[in-house]
Structures are given as structure tokens and as C-alpha cells.
Amino acid sequence: xNNLIEASGVVKRFDSHTALDGxxxxxxxxxxxxxxxxxxxxxxxxxxxxxxxxxPDSGTVLLNGHPLRPEDVMRVGYLxxxxxxxxxxxxxxxxxxxxxxxxxxxxxATVEGMKxxxxxxxxxxxGKKIETLSKGMAQKVQFIGTxxxxxxxxxxxxxxxGFDPVNAEQLKHEILELNREGATILxxxxxxxxxxxxxxxxxxxxxxxxxxxxxxxxxxxxFRKHLFKVRVAEPVVAPMPELFSIDSINPDRMGGCVxxxxxxxxxxxxxxxxxxxxxxxxxxxxxxxxxxxxxxIETVTGK
Numbered sequence: 001x002n003n004l005i006e007a008s009g010v011v012k013r014f015d016s017h018t019a020l021d022g023x024x025x026x027x028x029x030x031x032x033x034x035x036x037x038x039x040x041x042x043x044x045x046x047x048x049x050x051x052x053x054x055x056p057d058s059g060t061v062l063l064n065g066h067p068l069r070p071e072d073v074m075r076v077g078y079l080x081x082x083x084x085x086x087x088x089x090x091x092x093x094x095x096x097x098x099x100x101x102x103x104x105x106x107x108x109a110t111v112e113g114m115k116x117x118x119x120x121x122x123x124x125x126x127g128k129k130i131e132t133l134s135k136g137m138a139q140k141v142q143f144i145g146t147x148x149x150x151x152x153x154x155x156x157x158x159x160x161x162g163f164d165p166v167n168a169e170q171l172k173h174e175i176l177e178l179n180r181e182g183a184t185i186l187x188x189x190x191x192x193x194x195x196x197x198x199x200x201x202x203x204x205x206x207x208x209x210x211x212x213x214x215x216x217x218x219x220x221x222x223f224r225k226h227l228f229k230v231r232v233a234e235p236v237v238a239p240m241p242e243l244f245s246i247d248s249i250n251p252d253r254m255g256g257c258v259x260x261x262x263x264x265x266x267x268x269x270x271x272x273x274x275x276x277x278x279x280x281x282x283x284x285x286x287x288x289x290x291x292x293x294x295x296x297i298e299t300v301t302g303k
Contacts, residue, residue, distance in 0.1 A: 003065075004029040004153060004184045005050060010059035012045050019045040020056070021208040027201070032175070032185040034195045034216075036292075037205035038300055043188045044081060046205070047155055050186070051078045063153070074103050079146040081157040081188075083139060087131040091122070091141055094130060098145035109148060116144040120170070136167050143171065147178060154178060156187035160194060172198060192293035202292075204299055212299050220289040223298065226263040227288045228272075232256050233281035243267050243275055256283065 005027035012020040020042045027033045035043050048054045049061060052073055063072050086094060092113055099109030117123045120140045130138060139162060147154060159175070160168045168191075176198055179185050189195065195202060195216065202219060204212040212219065227247070230237075233256040239246045244267065247260040263272065269285065276282055290298075297303070 002028055004063065005186070006060075006062040006065075007046070007050075008060050008062075010046065010049065010056045010061060012042075012049065012054070012056050018208050020049075022059070023205070023208075023210055025203055025210065025213075027184060027186060029184055030179070030182065031200040032179050032187075032198050034199035034202040035186060035188040035205065036190075036192075036195065036202055036296060037188075041205040042208045043205055044157055047078075047157055047186070047188060051076055051155060074149075075151050075153060077102075077146040077149065077151040077154040079143060079154075079156045079159055081161065083142055083162075085130045085138055085142055085145075087129065089130055090127055091130060091133070092117070092126040094141065095145050095148055099148045102149035102151070104149050112148050112150075113144065116148060119174070120144060136163055139163065140167070140171075143174075147183075151183070153184050153186065156185070156189075158189055159187055160189060160191050168194075192291065192296055195292045204296065206300050212295075216292070219295065220292070223290045223295045224287070225290060226267075228261050228263065228269060228285055229288055230259045230261055230272075230276075230285040231283040232259065232276070233283055237261075237276070237280060240272075240275055243272050254283075256281075260288075 003026050005025065007023060007025040010020050010023040023042070023046060025046070035046065037043050045054070049056055052068055052070065061068050089097070092110065095113035096106055096109040099113065100106060114123065114126065117126050122137060122140060125133065125137065130141065133141065143159070159171060163171060172194060175185055199216050201215055202213065203210050231252055235257055236249060237246070237257065237259045242264060244261040244263050247262055250258050252258045263269070269287070273282060
């Protein structure tokens with residue numbers, strides 16, 4: 001079976017508020033899957049349903065092809081958006097405690113915990129109390145507690161929140177490494193640049209419904225604006241309205257100029273190349289796909 005998680009028609013209401021309204025979601029095994037959406041869209045509610053903290057009013061969620069069972073939580077690592085550690089516990093004791101909750105022996109949890117502390121540059125803090133750590137260090141410890149039992153499914157809700165750029169980059173590296181080692185990763189984030197860098201697939205939830213989903217590259221191509229960056233050896237290029245309009249022309253530090261051009265409807269880049277070649281020395285071209293941030297804003301706001 002290629003899909004680890006399959007959600008179908010999931011509905012969840014809280015009093016008069018509908019948090020999820022007929023949500024369908026398929027997370028292929030071995031992928032890094034981004035769950036996107038504005039605040040209050042329903043992302044965290046869906047994550048909590050998958051982790052069996054709450055339950056849907058209707059619809060189904062399958063894990064490995066079967067409905068969620070209580071014992072499945074042992075095969076999931078969950079880092080919630082609301083961080084929380086026992087401040088009076090020692091770092092390694094806290095990691096061992098979380099590992100034992102997921103079925104590890106004390107010895108195995110200690111060995112794995114120390115491996116992770118070394119991996120995250122926190123080994124010297126193993127015997128110190130949580131309350132002595134900086135905010136970023138404490139978040140690393142909570143991350144370790146989430147993954148120490150090596151679950152096949154790891155769920156991170158806003159994992160980069162509160163991290164400085166250096167530690168965010170380290171966390172991103174670790175998430176990629178865990179995925180290479182076989183874990184399926186589901187994470188919710190507002191960091192759109194990280195989505196482009198690490199995600200294979202995404203779903204965007206807005207107003208309790210999935211409004212966009214698919215492979216990240218395919219989604220970006222779906223929203224393409226037919227915008228190209230073209231380098232030519234000459235200092236200027238004349239517009240050809242039947243083929244393209246020009247957004248900007250700037251000098252190229254390598255000589256010549258860089259033209260930002262938008263192709264007319266139905267025109268392909270090969271048509272533009274054929275028209276330019278007799279008059280200009282074409283040095284290179286590339287299509288500029290919209291960023292996930294631009295797609296997020298366009299989809300959510302309609303602008």
C-alpha cells in the first residue's frame with residue numbers, strides 16, 4: 001500500500017463552528033507533506049484527529065489502510081504548536097520519559113536520546129534542568145522527544161516557529177534526513193519558503209475545506225504566469241506584442257541585458273526563441289514560476 005494516511009469526508013464541529021467540512025486528504029508513504037492554510041482554517045484540528053487527540057463527527061481516517069486504532073499513537077511522533085516541557089526535569093530524563101510513553105525501554109530511550117543530543121549539539125546539557133535552557137534549546141529537546149522512538153509518521157505543527165535562521169536550517173536538515181531514513185513527515189507551517197525546499201506534496205485548507213492540493217512543482221506550474229527571464233548579448237530588446245510584452249529590461253553584469261517578458265496567450269517559448277534568434281544573440285532563458293507564498297495569497301484572498 002502506497003498511502004500511509006487517507007482521510008475521506010472528514011467533518012468536525014465545535015458548537016456552531018465547523019472546523020473541517022468534508023476534508024479529503026491522501027498522504028503517500030515516504031513523502032514530506034505540507035499542510036497549509038491561514039490561521040483558523042482547520043489545519044491543527046485535522047492534525048489532532050490524525051493523532052487521536054480528538055475525533056471526527058463524520059468521515060474516516062485510515063492509517064496503513066485501516067481505521068485509526070488507539071495503539072496507532074505509538075507509531076506517531078507529534079510536535080504540537082503549543083510547546084510544553086516539564087521545567088524541573090533534567091533534559092535526558094525528559095527525553096527518556098517521552099520515549100517510554102511511546103513504548104521504548106529506559107535503556108533504549110537513553111541511548112537514542114544521547115545520540116540525538118549529540119546530533120543537535122546539546123550533549124553537554126543532558127544533565128541540566130529544562131528551565132536552564134534557552135527557548136531555542138528547549139524546542140530542540142521537544143523535537144528530540146517527538147522523534148526519539150523513530151515513528152514511521154512524524155507530525156510537526158509549525159516546527160520552525162521561534163527558531164532563529166541557523167537553528168531553523170538545522171531543523172530543516174534533520175527533517176529531510178528523517179525522511180531519507182524512511183519516515184513520512186506531515187507538517188503545518190506558515191513558512192512558505194520551507195515548503196518549496198522540503199515538501200513533496202501539499203494541501204491548502206481554507207475556510208475548513210481543502211481548496212488546493214498536489215505535487216509542489218505541479219501546483220506551481222498550475223499557477224504559472226508565463227513569465228520568463230531572458231538574457232541576450234545586446235543592450236536592449238524591442239517588444240513583440242503578438243508574442244510577448246516586456247515587464248523590465250536591466251543591464252546584465254555579464255554584458256548585454258536581462259529581459260523580464262510575459263508571453264502572450266497561446267504562445268510558447270520556442271515561438272519567442274524563433275522570433276528573437278535572427279535579431280539577437282540569445283544567451284539563456286528560464287521560466288519564473290510563482291512562489292508558494294504568491295500561490296497561498298492568491299488562493300486565500302482571490303487576488
